[in-house]
Amino acid sequence: MAEDEPVEKVLQTDSDRARRIQMPSLSGVSQVGIQARRVAEGLLSGQHSSRQFGQNIEFSDYREYVPGDDLRHIDWRAYARSDRYYIKRFEAETAVRACIMLDVSKSMLYGEGDQHKMQYSADLAAAIATLLISQKDSVGLALFDEELRFWLEPVGSPEQLRRVYRALEQVRPQNKTQTGPTLQFVAQHFKRRGFLVLISDFWDDVEKTLKGLNHFAHRKFEVLVFHILHPDEIEFPFLGSLEIKGLEEGVLETEGGRHIQKAFVERHMKQREDLKAGCTRLGIDYNLISTDEPLHRSLLRVLSARRQVRG
Incomplete structure (x- = not known):
């Protein structure tokens, strides 16, 4: 891709796909890419060198x-036809088709420095993309607001991977x-099942x-969901007279800070709990991430929990 080529015109297919995937050198890589590589290299070293994401399991045959x-793998339809018990056998595909969905709405602008939600989320998306490419998987990117x-x-x-870095x-x-x-658009572009990473503050x-x-x-x-919030959005540490500026909804001036604090925390906690419960019901991996947690630690925590669940 030419350096002056607009990111909006990047081709959606690549006929020269590399057979052997390695992380790109740091030469010419953006700051987002440099941070992503550092996080990914740390996670891929030592005990974290096993496959991190997207174990795409497909049916193979019977025995x-x-x-x-495991009784869960008995095919009861086969039993009804033959009066014999058969176990479904599965095998992992060598590559996964993945998409990273990143919220780029106005509310993601909250925070400063390392705790800025948009920067934190972009770095997270880049690190995950780097890990997926290092596993020889395919990675797509969807940036969205409304x-x-x-x-x-x-x-x-x-x-x-460079296209992803540049877009971020x-x-x-x-x-x-x-x-x-x-979500509907991305679903329509996957003919077979794959791996979805959704990163958002979910003010929705x-x-x-x-x-x-x-x-x-x-x-x-x-599906892997990252619910990204600034510590202020979790704890709401504001008292006294307040002028609340909703990044997406306008401005609200109010008195009685402690009352507003309690109402905000309770309302937002219910929203988080509803989202988490809904994800659990759907079998989706939900993760609440506060931007005061270093990126490499939050990602390591999520990956470690996933490995424990998988055994």
Whole structure:
């Protein structure tokens, strides 16, 4: 891709896909890319060198049941036809088709420095993309607010990783959040099941978000949700007279800070609990991340928990 080529015109396919995938050298890589590589290299070293994301399991064939087999894998339809017990055998595909969805709405502008939600989330997206490419998987990117703003078709190559880095460097948050329409768009672009990573602060309608995620759960996608919040949004440490500026909703002036603090915390806690409960019901991996937690630690925590669940 030429250096002066607009990111919006990046081709959605790559006929020169590399057979052997390695992380790109730091030469010419953006600051987002440098941070992503550092995080990824730390996670890929030592005990963290196993596959991190997207174990795409597909049905292979049958074999007869033997005592000690997992009863969950018995095919009862085959039993009804033959009066014999058969176990479904599965195998992991060598590559996963993944998409990272990143919220670029105006509310993501909250915070400063390392705790800035948009910067933290962009670095997280870049690190995950780097890990996926290092596993020889295909990675796509969807940037959205009220609607889809940018789309990269999943491709597995170092060149694709540079496209992802460049797109993340150019993010300019605006507008409100509506997760549902972009979830629907991405679902339509996956003919087979794959791996979805959704990164957002979820200042959105929880019911509509869960409805969109249900499309992926129904098709047996592996879905990983990162709920990114600034510590202020979790604790609301403001007292006294307040002027609350909703980044997506305008301005509210009010008195009685402690009353407002309690109402805000309770309302937002319920929203988080509803989203988490809905994800659990759908079999989706939900993770609340506060931007005061260093990125490498939060990602390591999530990956470690996933490994424990998988055994």
